[in-house]
Amino acid sequence: LDYLQSLGVDALWLSPIYDSPNDDNGYDIRDYRAIMDEMGTMEDFDLLLEEVHEHGMRLIMDLVVNHSSDEHAWFQEALNNPESPYRSYYFFRPGADGLPNNWRSYFSGPAWRYYPEQDVYTLHLFSEKQPDLNWDHEPMRQDIEEMVRWWLDKGVDGFRLDVINYISKREGLPDGNDTIRDLITFGGIENYFYGPNLNKYLRELRREAFDPYDAFSVGETPGIGLELGRLLSGADRKELDLVFNFDQLEAPGKARFDDYSYDLNYLKKYYIKYHSRLSANDWMSIFWENHDHPRMISKVNPDPRQRRLLAKLLLVWLLTMKGTPFVYQGQELGAVNQKFSSIADMRDVETVNLYAELSAEQGEESAWATVLTGSRDHARVPMNWDETPGNGFSTVEAWLPRPERDDGWSVAAQEADPDSVLADFRRLMALRKQYTALRRGSISFIKEKKHNYFAYLREWQGEKILVELNLSDLSHLRSQASAGDKLLYTNVKPAEQEEAGRRRLLPYQAAIYLCK
Template sequence: MSDSTIRPFQAPVVYQIYPRSFQDSNGDGIGDLPGITSRLDYLHKLGVEVIWLSPIYESPNDDNGYDISNYRKIMPEFGTMEDFDELLEQAKKRGIRIVMDLVVNHTSDEHEWFIEAKSSRDSQYRDYYVWKDPAGFKDDGTPIPPNNWISAFSPSAWEWEPATEQFYLHLFSTKQPDLNWENPTVREEVYDLMRFWLDKGVAGFRMDVINLISKDQTFPDDPAVAAGSKENSLVMAANGPRVHEFLAEMNQKVLSHYEVLTVGETPCVTAEDGLLYAGFDRGELQMIFQFEHMDVDASPDGFGKWSDTRFDLKDLKRVLAKWQNDLGGRAWNSLYWNNHDQPRAVSRFGNDSPQWRVLSAKMLATTLHFMQGTPYVYQGEELGMTNVYFDSVDRYQDLEIHDTWAKYVESGIIEPEQMLSFISASGRDNARTPMQWSAEENAGFTTGSPWLELNPRYAEINAEEALADKNSVFYFYQRLLQLRRQEPVMITGTFELLDDVAAPSDSEVFAYLRHGVGEQEGQTLLVMANFTDQPLQRSFETYGSERSLLISNYSDDTEETLRPYEAKVYKFRK
């Protein structure tokens, strides 16, 4: 099943910027809005049409901006509203639109709503958040939380507020209290702040953990925690009973009145859930970020994401093919290897050694960009930036890393050296080390002291070097973005995995077809990618009388021999 219509949100590639780590303009060591503006020509050269900005709102930065204290003000470290308006204007001149990060499952505990809410049970803002009486009291008088949920960043998802003698819910940090979406006034507040930014001219929203906004109002215990799990209880809040009602209302009241791009971050979803959130006929979101392919290298020992286990390509193919097939023609995929919460793809799914880094980065890009969906490029991905290893947890800044260290190392469950290996493989700071612009001091990111240590490989991996090398990862990404505008089959074509979809057998090569539909019927793209450092022999059928090599990460073609990390795409015409 397929749909040959190209909708406006489906064509562009989205480039994600983590503002704190992109470009500092004033020497304070923190990236900012003028810094982003100064790099728009670089992004225009790459071919970017949409930028997604991670949060730039006023925040005390407990979770690097995902704890918002004022949705209508700019974080002072990032600049002013005038700086944002200038960024918006200069981006528009280059044909680039700006998508904002909408974080409305929770606020900061320093938001005026929460400050008022915790002041009194009678506050008009009390019902803006989720408050519950204790389940009882221990012998020493310590209040017992309403249920056993574990938050993402602390032992319990409930925090006791002694002044009013109730717990409030926080699925993340204690400084990120969850909003109560059951309250229609809260929903109207959210819709109003969305209109504020859309009326300014932003082009849409990436919605942070948006499928957590509706909770089962009985707040049942998490059976996994009861069985001894130390992992968070987000699954208990995901895909709640009214989430589709809330998103349909958001669309009807706000989004449908603007030309927007919307993508929801949705942990704990299946492809069937994806059809509900992003189905073409659903009137909710245009696409979602799912995490199933991000779990293929999860810990075999029950530590969740914390692992240095190498993924199995068969698992990766099975997951990605399932999402391609199940959503194909009925909903829209988002395609990503990297973001601000994930380790660097070339270290995780490729090979970041000096010999293979460039080839494997190009291979991964080819594999992803030719699937059906909207590709997302995370800052530095177009340079082949890599993971970093720090020899002490004190050199990391991420809240999640330090919470995990306390949970597993300080309790004696995991040895420190082993945990440092896990952090290097899986930690979020891998994505947050500053952008590597040049081989100069601090990689051209800042003239001051960077807020997070740089990856020491910036001397060899940086934008200045990439722009001077016609065979760099940068120019390969540039070519991929150009091809997307030239080859509609990349957008609308159906997907066919050249392996057993349910149980792939080839653990070395990822190969698939894109079949043209509508005006492109009779065209077929054959995508082949060698995920190993060994030469392999693979033969594939001919899918038309005319064949051309559309793109390759090698300068020549050895036909049925796939060299180490080789990726190539043939275009067939009948």
């Protein structure tokens, strides 16, 4: 917590720490009111919450309520007792007629698990050990709301809501369209990605659980796009405070498991377009890394010679764009993808299942190349605290050990380097706190069509901050900064800038100016 406080962090978001069999990294919850044994006890959590608040930060938990674990007491009773009231908490269908529909799981195969002893199918959009909850059943919703209030009574400050736009399914669970399935793989998605009662259920959850505590909510909402995202997070809608929209994470026509170089010009166009549609009623989250996606540096340019500059450029962008920035652990260090050597190194259920499916279709070599590109495990290795065995995370082998050393990029190594990514992260956070324009100011974009160049002006009550970014590994002429502007930050050394001349932006250079 001292480390997070030294970074200038305002809130800590925890991935799931509830009791779980860990089929999907804790996103399969067995008991919503207990702590996973591997994470400690409820007393440990209470102490953590107290210490977070004493450090002047807030604690955000991960709320996974599209599905539970198949080991949850609700599901076990529902499975083994057809007359149980908990049967209606899930989607059970008789087994006699075969698969109930053609929906596909995100973790490979049909979205239905068959239980031969009971002769029933249950719906699971994700792992077969993650049966979907039936939000159309009011008693289930009430139990969820009661559970949320229980945590908020403890003092938790809010929740990130996992795949929350999937909670409302179209009545009857009809077959998915074949063309849509062929285009995006996930058959049936049009029947639940923005279901008929989604807005109703989110308003109810906010009214009954969040609003009485003035609690924060951010929804993971894959596939909804800009306008539907505004419907979910508009201030007057009373549904979510923010959403995570994922359209910026992959280039058009590409998916996470495609091997390609990500063009930062697309990220630029995405934010320009998004901000052009926002009103005073809207606010957006700013992010491009989390526990479900490979590291952005590796996607843009894996050349180790560019790592430091590129890491700093991305941090300038993240911390000066209009919106609420979400920093995933390791971004402040310039973390990159891991050099896994075989599927035996992997733990992610999505990766393991996809590898098995692709190996049968196209062979192990091709399957390995695909899963290595997009595996979630790249972002799930332990934090790189130091360069001792275990990297300061543990004295025993971790559940997902780092496959190799990354000397010079640990917290300990960077603490001793005044030019490190970590040092610059702290500088940028200090600027963000010092200048209100960087937190609350308007944003206007400059020379929007200029390729590999991104510049914008943040303004607040006469305070003007200019940000210029070179999105490539080549030098470019500046377009905006004037001689009277005060340089607040740049990620290149003064001698390098002097040699290139003031009118040039060096490769992956980022610069922040206080305008006269």
